[in-house]
Amino acid sequence: MESVTAPRTEPVLPALLRDSTLNTLLDDPSRAIALVDREGCLLFANDLLYAAQGMPRGESLGRHLSEIAPDLWAHLEPQFRLVRGGRAVEVERTSTRPDCPAEPREWTERWQPVRDEQGQVVAILGTGVDVTERRADLEAQKRIADLRGRLIETASHELRGPLASVLGFAHRLTRDERLPPPAAEAAQFIREQAQELAFRLDLLLGVSELDDASTAQPGDPPTEDVFIDDLLEREAEALRARRPGIEVDVDCPSGLTISSNPHYIRQILANLLDNAAKYGSGWIGVTAERGERHLVIRVEDDGDGIAPAEQSEVFERGYRAASARTISTGRGLGLFVAREFAQRLHGALTLRSEAGVGTTFLLRIPLRAPKRSRRRRASARAS
Numbered sequence: 451m452e453s454v455t456a457p458r459t460e461p462v463l464p465a466l467l468r469d470s471t472l473n474t475l476l477d478d479p480s481r482a483i484a485l486v487d488r489e490g491c492l493l494f495a496n497d498l499l500y501a502a503q504g505m506p507r508g509e510s511l512g513r514h515l516s517e518i519a520p521d522l523w524a525h526l527e528p529q530f531r532l533v534r535g536g537r538a539v540e541v542e543r544t545s546t547r548p549d550c551p552a553e554p555r556e557w558t559e560r561w562q563p564v565r566d567e568q569g570q571v572v573a574i575l576g577t578g579v580d581v582t583e584r585r586a587d588l589e590a591q592k593r594i595a596d597l598r599g600r601l602i603e604t605a606s607h608e609l610r611g612p613l614a615s616v617l618g619f620a621h622r623l624t625r626d627e628r629l630p631p632p633a634a635e636a637a638q639f640i641r642e643q644a645q646e647l648a649f650r651l652d653l654l655l656g657v658s659e660l661d662d663a664s665t666a667q668p669g670d671p672p673t674e675d676v677f678i679d680d681l682l683e684r685e686a687e688a689l690r691a692r693r694p695g696i697e698v699d700v701d702c703p704s705g706l707t708i709s710s711n712p713h714y715i716r717q718i719l720a721n722l723l724d725n726a727a728k729y730g731s732g733w734i735g736v737t738a739e740r741g742e743r744h745l746v747i748r749v750e751d752d753g754d755g756i757a758p759a760e761q762s763e764v765f766e767r768g769y770r771a772a773s774a775r776t777i778s779t780g781r782g783l784g785l786f787v788a789r790e791f792a793q794r795l796h797g798a799l800t801l802r803s804e805a806g807v808g809t810t811f812l813l814r815i816p817l818r819a820p821k822r823s824r825r826r827r828a829s830a831r832a833s
Contacts, residue, residue, distance in 0.1 A: 494508055560577050606655050681712065701734065701738075725784050725811075764801070767782065
């Protein structure tokens with residue numbers, strides 16, 4: 451610790467150094483530390499602060515921050531009266547070292563009062579963390595995520611046209627009774643794999659959308675009238691085309707319609723059905739009913755169920771139950787995407803499971819989007 455040589459600091463600093471908590475902070479090498487008196491004169495600085503500010507070691511103690519670290523004082527001065535009055539403040543600033551003016555550094559600082567045994571503010575402690583590399587890493591990660599998202603979106607859209615042609619011709623071939631059995635079997639296989647590719651493209655687009663920061667902001671998604679009975683039948687038929695051995699029973703009132711986001715609902719159902727097909731024993735039940743406040747959709751399978759210890763984890767990104775690793779080569783994304791899209795609809799996705807009986811996923815979607823608070827509406831008008 452730097453020895454104190456300036457006479458004006460001697461009455462204050464020794465008493466403060468009896469505080470073990472303060473001493474621990476002063477000895478933290480990962481932070482730039484400054485301890486100043488009530489007027490803003492320096493009582494103590496550690497090596498990191500000296501280096502960051504380019505302050506002269508032998509001449510800094512006892513002098514005012516405005517003289518030895520003017521840029522530091524410029525950011526602190528507007529808040530200094532608050533801290534001296536007993537409040538802690540946080541300050542973000544950009545600084546440059548005198549010897550490296552072309553390499554600015556980003557700092558997050560906290561300035562807080564230091565009190566004596568009577569509770570009076572006798573000094574002010576500043577701790578700063580250099581977040582330059584951390585912010586640079588975050589920016590780099592964001593750029594990579596944006597590039598990945600654009601690549602996935604572009605590739606997916608470019609593949610849609612050829613994939614639609616493959617699906618169309620494969621469908622025509624499977625309906626041609628003149629084909630010999632080996633050719634008919636090959637055509638059916640092509641159709642199933644093309645349907646599987648279409649599903650996986652949708653899953654990739656869903657993950658990309660969730661990773662896109664521009665779409666992750668809170669707010670209500672665009673809505674339109676969604677014919678639930680038609681949507682359920684279409685998704686059930688798409689699953690049957692991908693997995694011909696799966697039996698899917700759909701029970702939905704004819705004409706059931708809600709105002710919601712069809713893209714999100716379709717993604718949720720597609721992933722729930724795919725999950726049920728992978729881990730069930732060949733049968734899936736899908737039901738939908740309209741309650742007073744919610745649309746409730748149930749997707750039930752006849753598989754081995756999910757262990758109680760794993761039920762809270764299955765919606766996490768990348769998580770795969772121990773039993774699932776021997777059944778499927780998936781990446782643990784389907785249920786994650788389904789839950790996230792359910793939350794964007796202001797709804798909820800939960801599950802009930804019993805060993806040896808199967809699993810039921812319950813999707814609840816509000817019939818009306820929740821109203822925004824008065825404060826939020828007022829702020830929107832003000833902007």
